[in-house]
Amino acid sequence: MQISVEKLGKRYINEWIFKDFNYTFEHGKGYALTGHNGSGKSTLLTILSGYHLPSEGKITYQNEGKIIDAEKAFSYFTVATPYMELIEGFTLIEHLDFHFKFRDIQKGITPQEIMEVALLEKSANKYVQNFSSGMKQRLKLALAFYTKSDYILLDEPTSNLDAQGSDWYQEEMKKVIATNRSVIIASNQPEEYKAFCPYEISLTNFKP
Numbered sequence: 631m632q633i634s635v636e637k638l639g640k641r642y643i644n645e646w647i648f649k650d651f652n653y654t655f656e657h658g659k660g661y662a663l664t665g666h667n668g669s670g671k672s673t674l675l676t677i678l679s680g681y682h683l684p685s686e687g688k689i690t691y692q693n694e695g696k697i698i699d700a701e702k703a704f705s706y707f708t709v710a711t712p713y714m715e716l717i718e719g720f721t722l723i724e725h726l727d728f729h730f731k732f733r734d735i736q737k738g739i740t741p742q743e744i745m746e747v748a749l750l751e752k753s754a755n756k757y758v759q760n761f762s763s764g765m766k767q768r769l770k771l772a773l774a775f776y777t778k779s780d781y782i783l784l785d786e787p788t789s790n791l792d793a794q795g796s797d798w799y800q801e802e803m804k805k806v807i808a809t810n811r812s813v814i815i816a817s818n819q820p821e822e823y824k825a826f827c828p829y830e831i832s833l834t835n836f837k838p
């Protein structure tokens with residue numbers, strides 16, 4: 631899928647966060663959204679995935695030359711962001727069973743394998759609300775990596791991860807890149823994106 635963004639702007643009350651943002655995101659490429667705290671990286675991710683509306687401008691989603699309705703574009707994305715809520719009242723296995731009912735998962739991947747990949751196999755029957763923040767982050771990332779999607783959107787992906795978790799992220803991202811999907815990573819930590827995102831977009835440049 632290609633995402634074309636024209637004259638995009640977001641304003642909260644009287645403050646423009648960014649304005650006149652024009653860009654085309656191509657299939658199979660890696661993009662980093664950088665910029666100072668508050669420059670709008672997370673906000674732009676939420677707008678690209680259709681979770682929030684822009685204040686002005688236009689986003690066009692196209693797949694193999696065909697326009698995709700904005701309302702249907704969400705199925706082309708997986709996200710691991712702070713605004714993506716896990717279902718706290720489910721155990722891990724219940725959460726995965728629920729997720730598998732609603733989204734297409736990468737071929738041949740089972741709930742058990744997601745647990746193993748996310749280093750959570752000992753927590754199958756633990757309630758998600760009792761997970762540590764690092765465990766929640768690994769679960770979010772594993773769901774984003776192993777659910778079928780054209781675009782993976784990540785917001786500060788290694789926040790809450792320890793050294794082992796950060797190494798795990800690096801290894802999983804290498805596999806993601808090899809599958810020819812697009813990734814867009816909002817981050818100010820070069821180690822989270824440098825190896826995977828040849829294209830860097832600084833939102834600081836779009837502050838009016």
Ligand SMILES: Nc1ncnc2c1ncn2[C@@H]1O[C@H](COP(=O)(O)OP(=O)(O)OP(=O)(O)O)[C@@H](O)[C@H]1O
Pocket residue numbers: 642647665666667668669670671672673674816818
């Ligand atoms: N719902 C909201 N209402 C008002 N202002 C908001 C809202 N959401 C975000 N903002 C403001 O928009 C600006 C951009 O926030 P955003 O979280 O997108 O920045 P960021 O670049 O991701 O920051 P950080 O690097 O700190 O994560 C900030 O000034 C923030 O206070």
